[in-house]
Amino acid sequence: xxxxxxxxxxxxxxxxxxxxxxxxxxxxxxxxxxxxxxxxxxxxxxxxxxxxxxxxxxxxxxxxxxxxxxxxxxxxxxxxxxxxxxxxxxxxxxxxxxxxxxxxxxxxxxxxxxxxxxxxxxxxxxxxxxxxxxxxxxxxxxxxxxxxxxxxxxxxxxxxxxxxxxxxxxxxxxxxxxxxxxxxxxxxxxxxxxxxxxxxxxxxxxxxxxxxxxxxxxxxxxxxxxxxxxxxxxxxxxxxxxxxxxxxxxxxxxxxxxxxxxxxxxxxxxxxxxxxxxxxxxxxxxxxxxxxxxxxxxxxxxxxxxxxxxxxxxxxxxxxxxxxxxxxxxxxxxxxxxxxxxxxxxxxxxxxxxxxxxxxxxxxxxxxxxxxxxxxxxxxxxxxxxxxxxxxxxxxxxxxxxxxxxxxxxxxxxxxxxxxxxxxxxxxxxxxxxxxxxxxxxxxxxxxxxxxxxxxxxxxxxxxxxxxxxxxxxxxxxxxxxxxxxxxxxxxxxxxxxxxxxxxxxxxxxxxxxxxxxxxxxxxxxxxxxxxxxxxxxxxxxxxxxxxxxxxxxxxxxxxxxxxxxxxxxxxxxxxxxxxxxxxxxxxxxxxxxxxxxxxxxxxxxxxxxxxxxxxxxxxxxxxxxxxxxxxxxxxxxxxxxxxxxxxxxxxxxxxxxxxxx
Ligand code: NFS
Ligand code: SF4
Numbered sequence: 001x002x003x004x005x006x007x008x009x010x011x012x013x014x015x016x017x018x019x020x021x022x023x024x025x026x027x028x029x030x031x032x033x034x035x036x037x038x039x040x041x042x043x044x045x046x047x048x049x050x051x052x053x054x055x056x057x058x059x060x061x062x063x064x065x066x067x068x069x070x071x072x073x074x075x076x077x078x079x080x081x082x083x084x085x086x087x088x089x090x091x092x093x094x095x096x097x098x099x100x101x102x103x104x105x106x107x108x109x110x111x112x113x114x115x116x117x118x119x120x121x122x123x124x125x126x127x128x129x130x131x132x133x134x135x136x137x138x139x140x141x142x143x144x145x146x147x148x149x150x151x152x153x154x155x156x157x158x159x160x161x162x163x164x165x166x167x168x169x170x171x172x173x174x175x176x177x178x179x180x181x182x183x184x185x186x187x188x189x190x191x192x193x194x195x196x197x198x199x200x201x202x203x204x205x206x207x208x209x210x211x212x213x214x215x216x217x218x219x220x221x222x223x224x225x226x227x228x229x230x231x232x233x234x235x236x237x238x239x240x241x242x243x244x245x246x247x248x249x250x251x252x253x254x255x256x257x258x259x260x261x262x263x264x265x266x267x268x269x270x271x272x273x274x275x276x277x278x279x280x281x282x283x284x285x286x287x288x289x290x291x292x293x294x295x296x297x298x299x300x301x302x303x304x305x306x307x308x309x310x311x312x313x314x315x316x317x318x319x320x321x322x323x324x325x326x327x328x329x330x331x332x333x334x335x336x337x338x339x340x341x342x343x344x345x346x347x348x349x350x351x352x353x354x355x356x357x358x359x360x361x362x363x364x365x366x367x368x369x370x371x372x373x374x375x376x377x378x379x380x381x382x383x384x385x386x387x388x389x390x391x392x393x394x395x396x397x398x399x400x401x402x403x404x405x406x407x408x409x410x411x412x413x414x415x416x417x418x419x420x421x422x423x424x425x426x427x428x429x430x431x432x433x434x435x436x437x438x439x440x441x442x443x444x445x446x447x448x449x450x451x452x453x454x455x456x457x458x459x460x461x462x463x464x465x466x467x468x469x470x471x472x473x474x475x476x477x478x479x480x481x482x483x484x485x486x487x488x489x490x491x492x493x494x495x496x497x498x499x500x501x502x503x504x505x506x507x508x509x510x511x512x513x514x515x516x517x518x519x520x521x522x523x524x525x526x527x528x529x530x531x532x533x534x535x536x537x538x539x540x541x542x543x544x545x546x547x548x549x550x551x552x553x554x555x556x557x558x559x560x561x562x563x564x565x566x567x568x569x570x571x572x573x574x575x576x577x578x579x580x581x582x583x584x585x586x587x588x589x590x591x592x593x594x595x596x597x598x599x600x601x602x603x604x605x606x607x608x609x610x611x612x613x614x615x616x617x618x619x620x621x622x623x624x625x626x627x628x629x630x631x632x633x634x635x636x637x638x639x640x641x642x643x644x645x646x647x648x649x650x651x652x653x654x655x656x657x658x659x660x661x662x
Pocket of ligand 1: 266302339452
């Protein structure tokens with residue numbers, strides 16, 4: 001299925017069974033969704049915008065630039081390369097800012113928790129100690145809350161830090177750290193890099209695309225190894241580091257006889273409080289009174305991923321399903337925080353009883369109800385929201401839930417889980433993974449991350465994944481991409497036998513893991529940085545991330561956050577392939593991002609629209625690394641002997657995972 005130049009997939013081209021089913025119902029035909037807006041707009045995407053050469057950075061413009069045509073530079077003289085690079089760099093800054101503000105809230109929540117001001121507690125003490133050690137905090141003989149408070153304050157200081165280097169950069173492979181130092185891109189403070197990027201992309205400042213991209217790398221690194229990593233680690237300490245668990249996904253997780261409350265956005269502070277309040281006696285009594293069987297919490301987008309990973313709460317929908325979740329008519333309240341919430345949600349529910357409740361002062365919208373979530377009164381705020389939803393249950397009108405559309409998944413593959421699962425309880429390590437890569441059973445590792453949108457087919461993630469798995473590439477997934485792969489049935493251990501090449505299938509069967517591992521939300525891409533680093537440190541696969549047989553993609557990227565993520569992967573030495581990037585209108589800049597930048601960081605971007613070709617490019621990149629490492633030769637097929645099996649199976653005891661393990 002292809003998309004025309006207006007982009008975009010039409011209603012009749014949707015492949016997702018749940019969406020198709022729902023949109024065919026009369027009930028759903030009454031609401032306007034993105035698919036209708038696509039048809040109504042009917043315009044082609046602007047070539048200048050698509051190519052990255054439209055500049056609106058000052059009021060002499062807007063200037064549409066045509067590369068190579070002297071009369072078509074900007075009024076200020078800016079070239080296509082400058083304009084496209086500035087635009088690209090601003091996307092990195094915006095994406096980093098989003099992750100940063102999210103992370104800041106989590107750190108503030110962490111501090112409040114350490115002070116005993118929230119209903120949460122410090123759950124993962126081992127990780128607390130580990131992080132404290134990285135930050136040079138004394139742990140001996142100290143109370144966990146005392147350590148957490150010091151860690152939280154030190155973490156918060158990294159946002160406003162003006163000089164020096166972010167603490168967690170030192171977690172990276174030594175060689176990588178040297179590269180950053182040599183290129184002068186070690187982030188000094190998180191906020192500072194975003195501000196400097198905005199400054200340098202202002203009219204008349206930095207007009208050298210290479211120099212702009214140095215700051216874009218520094219800014220992106222402040223995201224990956226700074227903001228996002230802080231968010232992931234501190235959230236884990238507070239709410240628990242994910243372990244494998246079974247869960248369900250897709251529109252069918254909504255329940256007709258329950259009060260359905262969906263949580264949408266990114267910051268799990270509120271969602272975690274809702275999870276606690278959903279068990280409140282008073283509320284449960286009220287549920288009975290309105291004639292419902294219970295409260296069914298379900299996630300959407302990355303807030304969904306956060307509580308899916310840590311609590312096994314079902315996911316009702318990913319980014320492109322957010323309107324569908326509401327079109328069912330079965331949702332009492334959609335509680336949103338920040339990011340990736342389409343303004344249309346308030347319109348979809350206009351004729352329905354569903355309430356859209358905004359909860360963060362940063363993110364309000366017309367036609368929604370605002371109930372400010374206060375950290376200091378987290379439980380009370382959560383209770384108030386749920387109470388509203390429960391009382392709304394009686395007003396529910398017609399609804400349609402595609403009940404047969406829900407899929408089993410196994411999730412919760414944090415870096416710690418991968419370590420434990422592969423290495424076993426007593427010898428946690430990445431050794432078995434590295435060994436299986438070296439002996440060729442696993443060709444390499446691919447990250448499929450990021451969003452979804454309507455320009456290309458909605459099964460792109462699945463197409464890419466199938467091709468990778470067939471070629472024995474193990475997949476780590478995050479964000480909405482992970483949800484799409486879960487809906488496609490690839491997060492069941494049984495999927496290994498159905499989709500993988502012999503080598504990968506054998507490894508998955510031995511460990512009892514699915515061939516696509518759900519690593520978390522988009523901020524959890526920082527887990528991938530750590531996983532890749534651990535593979536390097538384990539030995540045998542080179543000295544830094546750029547030597548690993550690994551590759552990443554965010555094919556259906558929509559958000560600027562995905563560009564920040566892509567850039568921090570590239571700057572960390574990982575090859576990244578997207579379906580498109582708005583850089584094609586600027587020849588030299590395009591060539592630089594898709595090649596030249598490799599000389600500086602050991603990795604570059606690549607673009608490919610066709611999903612199968614994209615997957616093959618990833619495989620070729622992985623093969624290239626194998627070749628360079630000298631592990632590309634066909635190895636004799638080694639059957640697992642008893643000791644190897646024991647080693648790998650000592651990961652047993654992880655609840656809910658594995659063949660025959662319950
Ligand atoms: Ni990531 Fe997650 Fe989804 Fe994209 Fe949005 S929810 S943070 S940005 S759309 S993957
Ligand atoms: Fe045009 Fe230059 Fe102003 Fe951009 S900064 S709008 S290219 S004059």
